[in-house]
Amino acid sequence: MSRDASRVAAEGIATPALPVWLRHPGAVAGLGLLALVLLPALAAPVLPLADPAQTAPAQRMLPALSAGHLLGTDQLGRDLLSRLVWGARASIGVGVLATVIAALVGTVIGLAGAWLGRWADALLMRGVDVLMAFPYLLLALAIVAALGPGLGNAMLAIAVANVPFFARAVRGAALEIRHQDYIAAARLAGHGELAILAREVLPNLAPTLLLLMTTTLGWMVLETAGLSFLGLGAQPPAADLGSMLGAGREFLTTYPRVAVLPGLVIVVLVVGINLVGDGLRDLLDPRWVPRRPGAGLVATRAAGPVATRAAAPVATRAATPAAAPVATPVAHGRGGTGAACADDLPLLRVRGLEVRLPAPSGPVAAVDGVDLDLRRGERVALVGESGCGKTLTALSLLRLLPAGAVQRGSVRLDGTELMALAARDLQALRGRRLAYVPQEPLTALDPLFRVGFQIDETRRAHGADTALATPALLRLVGLSGVADLPRRFPHELSGGQRQRVALALALAHGPDLLIADEATTALDVTVQREILALLRRLCAEQGRALLFVSHDLAVVSTLCDRVLVMYAGRIVEDAPAAALLRRPAHPYTAALLGATPALGRPHKALSVLPGAPPMPGTQPSGCRFAPRCPRVQPVCHAGEPDLVPYAGRGEAYQGQDWDEGRRVRCRLPLEDEA
Amino acid sequence: MSVPLLSLAGVGKRYGGGRRWWPPAQQAAATALAGVDLDIGAGASVGLVGESGSGKTTLARIAAGLLAPSEGRVQWCGRDVRALAAADRRAYRRGVQYVFQNPQTALNPRRRLGAILDDTLRGLTTLKRPQRQARIRQVAAQAGVDTALLGRFAHQLSGGQAQRVAIARALLGSPRLVILDEPVSALDVSLQAQILALLADLRARHGLAYLFISHDLAVVERLCEDICVMHQGRIVEAGTRAAVLGEPRAAYTRRLLDAVPRMRA
Numbered sequence: 059m060s061r062d063a064s065r066v067a068a069e070g071i072a073t074p075a076l077p078v079w080l081r082h083p084g085a086v087a088g089l090g091l092l093a094l095v096l097l098p099a100l101a102a103p104v105l106p107l108a109d110p111a112q113t114a115p116a117q118r119m120l121p122a123l124s125a126g127h128l129l130g131t132d133q134l135g136r137d138l139l140s141r142l143v144w145g146a147r148a149s150i151g152v153g154v155l156a157t158v159i160a161a162l163v164g165t166v167i168g169l170a171g172a173w174l175g176r177w178a179d180a181l182l183m184r185g186v187d188v189l190m191a192f193p194y195l196l197l198a199l200a201i202v203a204a205l206g207p208g209l210g211n212a213m214l215a216i217a218v219a220n221v222p223f224f225a226r227a228v229r230g231a232a233l234e235i236r237h238q239d240y241i242a243a244a245r246l247a248g249h250g251e252l253a254i255l256a257r258e259v260l261p262n263l264a265p266t267l268l269l270l271m272t273t274t275l276g277w278m279v280l281e282t283a284g285l286s287f288l289g290l291g292a293q294p295p296a297a298d299l300g301s302m303l304g305a306g307r308e309f310l311t312t313y314p315r316v317a318v319l320p321g322l323v324i325v326v327l328v329v330g331i332n333l334v335g336d337g338l339r340d341l342l343d344p345r346w347v348p349r350r351p352g353a354g355l356v357a358t359r360a361a362g363p364v365a366t367r368a369a370a371p372v373a374t375r376a377a378t379p380a381a382a383p384v385a386t387p388v389a390h391g392r393g394g395t396g397a398a399c400a401d402d403l404p405l406l407r408v409r410g411l412e413v414r415l416p417a418p419s420g421p422v423a424a425v426d427g428v429d430l431d432l433r434r435g436e437r438v439a440l441v442g443e444s445g446c447g448k449t450l451t452a453l454s455l456l457r458l459l460p461a462g463a464v465q466r467g468s469v470r471l472d473g474t475e476l477m478a479l480a481a482r483d484l485q486a487l488r489g490r491r492l493a494y495v496p497q498e499p500l501t502a503l504d505p506l507f508r509v510g511f512q513i514d515e516t517r518r519a520h521g522a523d524t525a526l527a528t529p530a531l532l533r534l535v536g537l538s539g540v541a542d543l544p545r546r547f548p549h550e551l552s553g554g555q556r557q558r559v560a561l562a563l564a565l566a567h568g569p570d571l572l573i574a575d576e577a578t579t580a581l582d583v584t585v586q587r588e589i590l591a592l593l594r595r596l597c598a599e600q601g602r603a604l605l606f607v608s609h610d611l612a613v614v615s616t617l618c619d620r621v622l623v624m625y626a627g628r629i630v631e632d633a634p635a636a637a638l639l640r641r642p643a644h645p646y647t648a649a650l651l652g653a654t655p656a657l658g659r660p661h662k663a664l665s666v667l668p669g670a671p672p673m674p675g676t677q678p679s680g681c682r683f684a685p686r687c688p689r690v691q692p693v694c695h696a697g698e699p700d701l702v703p704y705a706g707r708g709e710a711y712q713g714q715d716w717d718e719g720r721r722v723r724c725r726l727p728l729e730d731e732a
Numbered sequence: 733m734s735v736p737l738l739s740l741a742g743v744g745k746r747y748g749g750g751r752r753w754w755p756p757a758q759q760a761a762a763t764a765l766a767g768v769d770l771d772i773g774a775g776a777s778v779g780l781v782g783e784s785g786s787g788k789t790t791l792a793r794i795a796a797g798l799l800a801p802s803e804g805r806v807q808w809c810g811r812d813v814r815a816l817a818a819a820d821r822r823a824y825r826r827g828v829q830y831v832f833q834n835p836q837t838a839l840n841p842r843r844r845l846g847a848i849l850d851d852t853l854r855g856l857t858t859l860k861r862p863q864r865q866a867r868i869r870q871v872a873a874q875a876g877v878d879t880a881l882l883g884r885f886a887h888q889l890s891g892g893q894a895q896r897v898a899i900a901r902a903l904l905g906s907p908r909l910v911i912l913d914e915p916v917s918a919l920d921v922s923l924q925a926q927i928l929a930l931l932a933d934l935r936a937r938h939g940l941a942y943l944f945i946s947h948d949l950a951v952v953e954r955l956c957e958d959i960c961v962m963h964q965g966r967i968v969e970a971g972t973r974a975a976v977l978g979e980p981r982a983a984y985t986r987r988l989l990d991a992v993p994r995m996r997a
Contacts, residue, residue: 239838240838242798242832243901246796246828247851248855248856443922444891582784582947583949583993587990590993609920610993612993615993615995616993654995655924656950657950657989658953660954665925666929668926670890
């Protein structure tokens with residue numbers, strides 16, 4: 059379990075709560091601000107303060123630092139410091155009480171609505187709507203007007219005015235939780251609905267509720283102050299921050315201190331509360347990982363890489379000469395890799411591709427020195443377990459990595475270095491020369507726009523005159539038979555139709571290279587077969603190259619000529635599909651094949667590959683597959699093997715060299731001993 | 733013939749379709765399931781295959797009592813589940829458990845795994861805390877879950893580990909039927925092979941009955957002796973593994989079998 063231990067350590071989760079608190083700068087700052095106001099307010103009865111209500115007309119408007127009056131006195135000669143502390147105490151008390159009342163009532167209403175559903179939900183929510191229909195402060199004013207002025211009534215008014223917000227938010231969150239599988243699982247364990255609400259729902263509501271309460275607390279303090287400012291809250295001689303502000307307003311030009319100080323206290327209090335609220339939300343989320351300041355950004359900027367942001371053409375730093383990376387010499391493939399002859403330049407040539415992801419302990423390489431060549435018309439698969447870097451490799455070819463990820467190395471398309479291109483020039487190539495087909499077209503298509511509009515938009519992106527006409531596109535992807543397809547919205551299409559639309563978008567400008575990331579994984583087998591046939595035809599007829607990312611070796615075997623197997627950020631085997639499937643050379647490839655069930659052979663023993671691929675940053679120093687390898691030898695731990703040409707037995711298969719251009723990253727490849 | 737463990741007769745499920753009160757109109761109904769008959773005997777292993785939207789999960793949820801059918805009858809050991817006596821209801825509750833497709837959403841993200849398992853056992857049995865702890869350790873060992881993991885949250889586990897915990901939860905109350913809803917679809921082949929081996933082992937050891945849902949025919953073929961093919965809310969073909977996969981009679985089954993990608997080596 060040492061791998062698990064290191065994984066947890068890498069994510070920084072095992073640390074206890076207190077240090078995590080201190081590692082959240084916002085929460086610490088907020089706590090500091092809050093303590094500044096809260097501690098004196100709490101300690102007011104025991105502090106050596108003057109009586110806040112004791113007037114002394116002779117000593118009115120004393121300046122700060124007068125004897126006995128640290129902050130001076132107000133228009134009636136009362137000690138300002140004492141009034142501030144007691145006023146803050148009143149304001150905080152009212153704010154907290156109002157928040158708790160509003161939260162309790164709102165939670166009960168929201169939960170009841172979400173859980174009872176139907177008419178009970180409708181009734182409760184319409185009632186809440188009625189409350190919400192009133193302007194917020196007006197409602198509070200009306201309630202105070204009915205109950206009469208006073209701090210207690212102001213608190214009640216503010217609580218009632220805030221109930222709808224809590225009820226709405228809680229209902230929304232609870233409805234989402236209600237459909238989670240773990241609620242179904244709790245029902246299967248025979249628990250009653252009340253127990254489920256208490257044990258399963260409330261812990262998951264708590265963060266929403268706490269965040270809502272802390273942010274609302276700030277509001278409530280402000281609103282109490284507002285009502286008191288208008289003379290509807292605290293009545294003289296008692297004071298809260300709002301009534302002090304209201305009384306001090308008259309002297310704003312002559313004695314600004316009297317109004318500014320309570321205002322300042324309000325600001326510090328509210329900002330502190332909000333910062334603590336944000337911090338609480340993060341700390342209550344078990345997935346939150348504290349950032350070690352500067353670890354990610356500084357180190358990578360020093361290396362001068364290209365940072366890209368998902369889909370946004372803002373990678374302007376890439377345009378600066380300093381950031382333009384030099385095509386790094388091939389370190390991992392022993393020079394000429396044999397995949398392409400020198401005179402026949404491949405369509406896509408990738409060298410030393412590296413993708414680094416931010417992690418608590420600094421950036422880690424998730425793709426680590428990938429070299430690959432793709433010739434025109436070639437269909438190449440990229441396979442491996444999840445977490446091996448397949449998707450990052452595919453995205454980095456388009457420089458579409460998620461925010462925070464950084465890539466280095468050389469990506470040449472037809473001789474053009476994509477890594478050195480300015481964002482605008484790169485954008486001109488995306489879609490025109492190389493295009494991307496996503497895994498789940500339902501999320502890739504915009505649900506708010508009709509399919510026809512989205513196709514037109516893509517056609518116009520690089521000039522509609524050079525793009526294929528919409529009917530021709532639809533015919534190309536086999537959608538011409540669907541009546542008024544352009545008029546439909548994505549949700550009105552089946553999964554297969556959506557994937558065809560996504561393909562049409564990718565094909566609009568006749569790209570030379572299609573990059574498809576698990577493009578058939580979400581589809582049913584019958585639909586998958588049609589899309590695979592379509593992909594094969596599109597490549598064969600138009601000499602288009604395809605990089606097909608997949609975890610499914612059976613799918614890959616029906617579509618691709620060549621297969622690249624990735625493990626822990628490296629390519630470990632590169633071979634013609636037929637050769638790889640029949641006689642894998644790398645033990646990892648063999649293990650993947652052995653673990654794949656085959657229809658018609660239910661008694662085939664599946665090889666069980668223990669464990670999981672190492673997380674980026676925790677790769678072993680020797681062969682990265684060695685810890686899981688069934689054929690591991692002591693020599694495997696001594697440094698990582700290179701990706702070297704592999705001759706196999708040099709057999710011919712169906713008239714062509716069986717192992718042409720084959721490479722493997724293993725000291726003891728399988729075929730050698732056979 | 734002995735009484736089957738779980739028996740579904742003429743089960744259907746419609747969504748919507750009520751009368752709207754204003755303006756008065758009959759609302760359109762969507763049929764998720766229609767006229768499904770299915771018997772699962774003790775120790776049987778039934779596979780349920782079909783495309784997404786064919787009603788597999790709806791059927792499974794009705795069988796587990798998570799969803800009430802619009803029509804038809806569900807029987808547990810020969811008794812209608814809607815009219816079970818208290819003791820029989822408890823037996824049904826303990827007797828049928830469910831393993832969901834995505835273990836990360838099936839385990840409460842804000843509770844430690846040990847607490848989730850303990851809670852399950854407390855709901856299903858009257859065991860005292862030390863006995864519950866012993867039972868959890870026992871089942872965790874069977875499911876291949878390191879007890880050190882029980883102090884963690886679900887998101888701290890890999891997909892394979894989390895699915896093992898979910899399987900352990902399903903086994904805690906010694907069920908007689910476990911419904912497995914695409915339990916390996918979200919996993920890589922290496923983990924899939926691990927979980928399939930575990931499921932086969934557990935079934936042999938405890939004489940469990942499985943209702944195994946999958947879109948992957950090769951996986952179903954490995955684990956199930958009987959196979960039902962679903963299409964558009966109906967069971968279009970049911971029979972033994974050899975009959976359904978070897979000599980499919982329904983046109984849809986043949987279409988499904990043709991479409992399965994096969995290793996071309």
